[in-house]
Amino acid sequence: MIKKGRLQQVTLLWDFMRGNRVLYAGSIAAIGLATGFGLLAPLVLRATIDSIIGDKPLSETLIWLRRLIESAGGKEVLVRNLWMCSLTVIALAIAEGVFQYLKGRWSAIAAESTAQHIRDRVYDHLQHLHYNYHVNAETGDLIQRCTSDVDTIRQFLAVQFVEVGRALFIIVTVIPLMFALDQRMALVTMAIIPIIFGFAYLFFLKVQKVFQASDEAEGRMSTVLQENLSGVRVVRAFTRQVYEIEKFDQTNQDYRDTTYRLIRLLAVYWLVSAFLGMTQFGIVLICGAYWAAKGLISLGTLVVFIAYVDQIIRPVRQMGRVLTDMGKALVALKRIQEILAEPTESVEQAQTKPPIHGNLEFRNVSFEYEPGKPVLQDISFRIQSGQTVAILGPTGSGKTALVHLLARLYDYQQGSITLDGVELKEIDKHWLRKHVGLVLQEPFLFSKTVKENIRLARNNTQDAEIFDAARMASLHEVILQFEQGYETAVGEKGVTLSGGQKQRMAIARTLIRHCPILIFDDSLSAVDTETDAVIRHAIRSRNYATTFMISHRIATLAEADLILVLDGGRLVQAGSHAELIRQEGLYRRIWTIQSELEDELTQEMALPEHPQNVEDLGVRFYTPESLHRQHCEV
Numbered sequence: 001m002i003k004k005g006r007l008q009q010v011t012l013l014w015d016f017m018r019g020n021r022v023l024y025a026g027s028i029a030a031i032g033l034a035t036g037f038g039l040l041a042p043l044v045l046r047a048t049i050d051s052i053i054g055d056k057p058l059s060e061t062l063i064w065l066r067r068l069i070e071s072a073g074g075k076e077v078l079v080r081n082l083w084m085c086s087l088t089v090i091a092l093a094i095a096e097g098v099f100q101y102l103k104g105r106w107s108a109i110a111a112e113s114t115a116q117h118i119r120d121r122v123y124d125h126l127q128h129l130h131y132n133y134h135v136n137a138e139t140g141d142l143i144q145r146c147t148s149d150v151d152t153i154r155q156f157l158a159v160q161f162v163e164v165g166r167a168l169f170i171i172v173t174v175i176p177l178m179f180a181l182d183q184r185m186a187l188v189t190m191a192i193i194p195i196i197f198g199f200a201y202l203f204f205l206k207v208q209k210v211f212q213a214s215d216e217a218e219g220r221m222s223t224v225l226q227e228n229l230s231g232v233r234v235v236r237a238f239t240r241q242v243y244e245i246e247k248f249d250q251t252n253q254d255y256r257d258t259t260y261r262l263i264r265l266l267a268v269y270w271l272v273s274a275f276l277g278m279t280q281f282g283i284v285l286i287c288g289a290y291w292a293a294k295g296l297i298s299l300g301t302l303v304v305f306i307a308y309v310d311q312i313i314r315p316v317r318q319m320g321r322v323l324t325d326m327g328k329a330l331v332a333l334k335r336i337q338e339i340l341a342e343p344t345e346s347v348e349q350a351q352t353k354p355p356i357h358g359n360l361e362f363r364n365v366s367f368e369y370e371p372g373k374p375v376l377q378d379i380s381f382r383i384q385s386g387q388t389v390a391i392l393g394p395t396g397s398g399k400t401a402l403v404h405l406l407a408r409l410y411d412y413q414q415g416s417i418t419l420d421g422v423e424l425k426e427i428d429k430h431w432l433r434k435h436v437g438l439v440l441q442e443p444f445l446f447s448k449t450v451k452e453n454i455r456l457a458r459n460n461t462q463d464a465e466i467f468d469a470a471r472m473a474s475l476h477e478v479i480l481q482f483e484q485g486y487e488t489a490v491g492e493k494g495v496t497l498s499g500g501q502k503q504r505m506a507i508a509r510t511l512i513r514h515c516p517i518l519i520f521d522d523s524l525s526a527v528d529t530e531t532d533a534v535i536r537h538a539i540r541s542r543n544y545a546t547t548f549m550i551s552h553r554i555a556t557l558a559e560a561d562l563i564l565v566l567d568g569g570r571l572v573q574a575g576s577h578a579e580l581i582r583q584e585g586l587y588r589r590i591w592t593i594q595s596e597l598e599d600e601l602t603q604e605m606a607l608p609e610h611p612q613n614v615e616d617l618g619v620r621f622y623t624p625e626s627l628h629r630q631h632c633e634v
């Protein structure tokens, strides 16, 4: 009985084959015809040996062969023109070749098209999965599923799938034909076939597990490789090369070992099945020769059975390979099915698309990523459209979580958030995200030009608008200094740019969207204090958006209309800068430390013997915010 999981995979494969099923059917028909022509040639030889060269009556040959012989002028004509028999055999071989070619061509086209269809579908599904899925997914493993797993399915469909058609064709044609020719010889020809088939099936069961292990080992190796390449700068900075090399070596070795096991198993399979096949051949030869010598079968019949034993053994031996590749394809299908089974971001019915101005109210909002582990608890505050809210708090206090809720990247479990009076959960997610500009903590730049990277947020943005946004992000002058200006290519993740430049580019990219709600998640951390102020003022003077600003730098937060101080997921303080420095609490403590450090720094820089270059003072390393982080983490 087919297991439920396997049935689902077969159903999925059938679904993937949609649009190409006629081609698959065509290629199965072609392989059937090719096999058919291959089977006819020995029959022509038999008639030639037994009834044209020999003296067996024509009545003993198959009816259609008799007709063919008669239409060619009968035995007398053919015995003088044996080349006609040879020509028939050659014509049959050509016909077999043509249909083999058609089978190969059609199945390859269908398989390529199916693979394209699978990749499209998986990619499309990945685009619609929940944000959290991508946060937790291993990119290397996902890439492997979208590429090498799809290729495994493609190979199975292109080569082995139609082989099943050949095997079926042989079962329904050759076996009855053999019994019609000679029952004893037919039984002898099939004596070992069940053993070969049983062995192929056992091998399939064994090898399937090894294939899965090999596939998983490859996935682990790809993940290590991908993570290492993405984080190569961290690896270098922490001189972790040796550790990373050892880690890669380990996964690489695991992959090699499982692949070795696989190769060993395959080698054993081909060896044993070849031995069984040759034994079967030997039995046919010995019995056939013995019965032919005794006159129980004709020489032509012996030739036919010698040809047929090979015709049968080849696909039966191949069955092991077919089943193995099918096992591999089923494993690959299972891994693809796992992605497709992941629920996409729910597209709730009757979601509203209200005009968005940016008046927000949080009422007793609580949120957890995982059940039982609250990240935000009982958060309440209210802000008007166009106001700026600053969020301060120790690492892990829930600042990012709070702004994630605003874009509905996650939904809160308790309380209520209203945007312009409408409950946030009732607003269409895509509509909301169109109106919320989120600059992430770690900006990602694509391997495109500077201009393309900024335009990414809005396709039809005019150059003038891009320049304007870059000016607001204090980036325009910097870009103009690049050799090719806005046409400069930035590598994957913008390796040619500094951290601050990347952050400013991400800001410019968000600004061109003119969203009524803007969120800067610690997006100015790599920018120096002065540029930070310039950017903030430019944004404030030109934008009327409700702005959320997460930062560890008091100078960045001080001008906000409302400052929220989070600690352990709770809102411990809220108010303006003036109000908060009058209160005992986290905000005043951080402000005091940062102010003292700033003063010390100013004094030191004023001393003539000290270098004037801020970088030389190591200021980036000892900035108030880095000390604040240490303070907050205590």
Ligand SMILES: Nc1ncnc2c1ncn2[C@@H]1O[C@H](COP(=O)(O)OP(=O)(O)OP(=O)(O)O)[C@@H](O)[C@H]1O
Binding pocket: 132, 135, 369, 370, 375, 393, 394, 395, 396, 397, 398, 399, 400, 401, 402, 441
């Ligand atoms: N996808 C996630 N799944 C489960 N837990 C998460 C997830 N993302 C964050 N967390 C946890 O939620 C808590 C709050 O994280 P959050 O990123 O909001 O903190 P933060 O205040 O922004 O910190 P930082 O200043 O370091 O950016 C942390 O304990 C973090 O480990």
